[in-house]
Amino acid sequence: MGNSKKLSLAIAVFILGASLVACDDGRGGAENAAKQFAAAMSTLDVGSVPFDGKDSAVASQQVQDVFKALEPDRPTVAAGELTLDGDTASVPLDYTWKIASGEWKYTVSAKFTKSGDKWLTVWNPASLVPGLNDNEILSKGSQSPQRADILGAGDAKLVTYRPVVNVGIDKPQLGAADPAASATQLAELVGVDPAAYTQQVAASGAEAFVIAITLREEGRTITDQQIQAIPGARAIPATQPLAPSRTFARAVLGTVGEANAEQIEASAGALTAGDITGIGGLQQQYDAQLRGTDAVVIRAQRADLTSEQIQAAATDPRRVVFEVAPTPGTPLKTTLDPNLQALAESTLAGVGPASAIVALRPSNGAVLAAASGPGSNGYNTAMLGQYAPGSTFKMVDSLAMLRNGLTPDSKVECTPTLTVDGRTFKNAEGYPESSLGSVTLRDAFAHSCNTAFIAARDSVSQAQLEAAAMAMGVAVEAPSLGAAAFLGSVPGEAAGTEHAASMIGQGKVLVSPLAAAIMAGSVAKGSPVSPQLVLNPDAGAAAGGTPGEPTADAASPSSGVTPEAPSQASGQPVTAAEAAALADMMRAVVTSGHAGFLSSVPGAPVGAKTGTAEFGKENPPKTHAWIVAVHGDLAVAVFVEDGGLGATTSGPLLKQFLTAAG
The missing domain is CATH 3.40.710.10 (DD-peptidase/beta-lactamase superfamily)
Structure with a gap:
C-alpha cells in the first residue's frame, strides 16, 4: 500500500472516531455514576464515590452517622431512568428497607454533574432519605406489645400481667443524703446484696432510678412506709407477666426477663440488650408466639438533639419518616389444671x-x-x-x-x-x-x-x-x-x-x-x-x-x-x-x-x-x-x-x- 493510501485511511479513521465522540452525549458516563452511587448506598459505604462539593471520606462518615441507628440493616437501592440536561443529570433512586416485619420503600432524586470528563455525584442528604437536612440523622425506637398470656385448662390464666412494685433508689430524690448509705439500707430491707447494689447505684447516672428488686404487690410484706423512710427510696407500681406464685410450674413455664448474652447471640439479631424475652421452659420455647412483633418508629432529627431536649419540648422536635405497627402475641394454651x-x-x-x-x-x-x-x-x-x-x-x-x-x-x-x-x-x-x-x-x-x-x-x-x-x-x-x-x-x-x-x-x-x-x-x-x-x-x-x-x-x-x-x-x-x-x-x-x-x-x-x-x-x-396410680380418668406418678x-x-x-x- 502506498503512503498516500495509508494517510487517507488514517484520516478516515480519525474522522469516524470524532463523529462517534460527537454522538455520545455523556449519558453512558452519567448512568455509570448513578449505578455506582446506588451500589454504594446499598452498602452504606460511599467512600469510593466522587462527590461534587463534598470530600468522599467526609460524605461516607455522614452517611454512616445518618443510618447508624438502623444497623445492621442495609437498603436495597436501584437506579431508575436517567434524565440528562447538558452537563447535569438526575436519576430516581428506589430504596427498599426490611425493617422488623415491615418494608420501608421510598424514591428520591439523585443529581450528577459533569466536571471535565468525569461525572460527579452532587452531595445532597435528601438523596439518602426524603427531605433529610444536612444536620439530621435517623433514630429508631421500638415498643413491645403486651406479652400474651399462657393459659391452662378451661383457659385459666396461668401467666398474665399482675401488679408489682419496682423498689429502688431514685437518685434525683436523694437530696443531700449519702447514696451509699441509702443503697445499703434499702438492700438490707429487701434482701439483696448491699455491696453489689451500692456499687450499681454509684455507677448509675445522676437522673437514674436504680431498681433493687421487683416485688409482687399481692402479699408483699415490705411496706411503702418502710421504703419511703429511706432517703431517695421509692416503690413504683408496674405490671409484669407472672404465674400465680413464684414457684407455680416454674420449671415447665419458664419466666420472663431481660435477654441474656447467650440468648442475644443465638437470636441472629432478633434480640438486643434490654429486650424482654422468655427465659427457660415454654416462655422461651414459644417466645416468638407470645412476644408478637414490636412497633418500630424511624424518625429524622437534628444530630445534636438530646433526650432531655426531646422530653422538655412541648411538641416532639423529631419527625416520623416510617413506622411499623405492633403485632400482638398469641396466647399459648396448655392443659395444666x-x-x-x-x-x-x-x-x-x-x-x-x-x-x-x-x-x-x-x-x-x-x-x-x-x-x-x-x-x-x-x-x-x-x-x-x-x-x-x-x-x-x-x-x-x-x-x-x-x-x-x-x-x-x-x-x-x-x-x-x-x-x-x-x-x-x-x-x-x-x-x-x-x-x-x-x-x-x-x-x-x-x-x-x-x-x-x-x-x-x-x-x-x-x-x-x-x-x-x-x-x-x-x-x-x-x-x-x-x-x-x-x-x-x-x-x-x-x-x-x-x-x-x-x-x-x-x-x-x-x-x-x-x-x-x-x-x-x-x-x-x-x-x-x-x-x-x-x-x-x-x-x-x-x-x-x-x-x-x-x-x-x-x-x-x-x-x-x-x-x-x-x-x-x-x-x-x-x-x-x-x-x-x-x-x-x-x-x-x-x-x-x-x-x-x-x-x-x-x-x-x-x-x-x-x-x-x-x-x-x-x-x-x-x-x-x-x-x-390410676383413679378413674386420672393417672399419677x-x-x-x-x-x-x-x-x-x-x-x-x-x-x-x-x-x-x-
Whole structure:
C-alpha cells in the first residue's frame, strides 16, 4: 500500500472516531455514576464515590452517622431512568428497607454533574432519605406489645400481667443524703446484696432510678412506709407477666426477663440488650408466639438533639419518616389444671430431695400437673428427669409375660433370693413370707416379688421388654406434647445381669415421672397414652423452638421409633384386654399388696404400683422411691430421688394428692 493510501485511511479513521465522540452525549458516563452511587448506598459505604462539593471520606462518615441507628440493616437501592440536561443529570433512586416485619420503600432524586470528563455525584442528604437536612440523622425506637398470656385448662390464666412494685433508689430524690448509705439500707430491707447494689447505684447516672428488686404487690410484706423512710427510696407500681406464685410450674413455664448474652447471640439479631424475652421452659420455647412483633418508629432529627431536649419540648422536635405497627402475641394454651398443679406443688413442699408429681388424664393424654419439688432446684424433674423406674416397670414385664401366654392367675416362683451370673438379687426388706413359693402372677405383682420377675428373664427377651414398653407409650416420641420431655429409654439388647436388672426396672432402663404416669395411664385407657401439654403451638415455634432449647416435640433419648408406630418391635400397642389384666393386678396392689393405704381414697377404686430403685455406689445403696396410680380418668406418678421405699415415702404423698384431688 502506498503512503498516500495509508494517510487517507488514517484520516478516515480519525474522522469516524470524532463523529462517534460527537454522538455520545455523556449519558453512558452519567448512568455509570448513578449505578455506582446506588451500589454504594446499598452498602452504606460511599467512600469510593466522587462527590461534587463534598470530600468522599467526609460524605461516607455522614452517611454512616445518618443510618447508624438502623444497623445492621442495609437498603436495597436501584437506579431508575436517567434524565440528562447538558452537563447535569438526575436519576430516581428506589430504596427498599426490611425493617422488623415491615418494608420501608421510598424514591428520591439523585443529581450528577459533569466536571471535565468525569461525572460527579452532587452531595445532597435528601438523596439518602426524603427531605433529610444536612444536620439530621435517623433514630429508631421500638415498643413491645403486651406479652400474651399462657393459659391452662378451661383457659385459666396461668401467666398474665399482675401488679408489682419496682423498689429502688431514685437518685434525683436523694437530696443531700449519702447514696451509699441509702443503697445499703434499702438492700438490707429487701434482701439483696448491699455491696453489689451500692456499687450499681454509684455507677448509675445522676437522673437514674436504680431498681433493687421487683416485688409482687399481692402479699408483699415490705411496706411503702418502710421504703419511703429511706432517703431517695421509692416503690413504683408496674405490671409484669407472672404465674400465680413464684414457684407455680416454674420449671415447665419458664419466666420472663431481660435477654441474656447467650440468648442475644443465638437470636441472629432478633434480640438486643434490654429486650424482654422468655427465659427457660415454654416462655422461651414459644417466645416468638407470645412476644408478637414490636412497633418500630424511624424518625429524622437534628444530630445534636438530646433526650432531655426531646422530653422538655412541648411538641416532639423529631419527625416520623416510617413506622411499623405492633403485632400482638398469641396466647399459648396448655392443659395444666391450676388447682391440681398447685396441689401437686403443696404436696411436695416439704420434700428435701429432688421430687416430682405428674398427673394426666388417660382418656385424652392431657397433662394436668407437672410439679417438681423444691429439692429439684428449678430443674424440670417431672418431665426431663431420667431415673431407673424400679418395680413400677413390672407393668411392662407383666405385659410381655401376658403376651407370652400367662394370665394374672398363672403360677410363678417367688424365691427369697436369685443368683444370676454371680450377682444375687433379693426382694425388698420385709417381703411377706406368705407370698413366697409358687404364687399367682397377680400376687407376685401385688407384693412386688423381684425374684419371680427376674426368673422370667429366659422367657421374656430384652427385645420383648422394649416392645412392651413402647406398647404402653413409653420410650417413644411425643409429637403432641409441645414441650421438651424425656419419655424413657429401654435398651433393645441386654444379657446376663443387665437383662435381669431390666426385669426390675434397673440396669439401663430409664424413665421420667411423666413417662411413669403415661405407663399407668395406658393401663387405664386401654391403649397407649399420647401426652399433650400445649394445645396451640405456633407452627414456627413448635418446629424450631428457641436456639439452645429442645424443640417442641423433642422426646430426649428415645428408642427412635416413629410416633405413628410406637410399638414396631411388637407390632401391637397395648390392647384393651391386656390393659384389663394389668388393671386387675394394679388393683391387687391396693387390695392385698403393700399399697393398702390407698383403699381409703374416696371415689373410683385405685390401682397402683410401687417401685424402689437402687442407685449410686454407697453401701447400703440409696434408692429412688416411686409410686404410680390410676383413679378413674386420672393417672399419677410420684417420685422422690433419694427416698427410701416407694410404698413408705412416695405412697403417703400420693394418698394426700389423690384424696385432695377428689
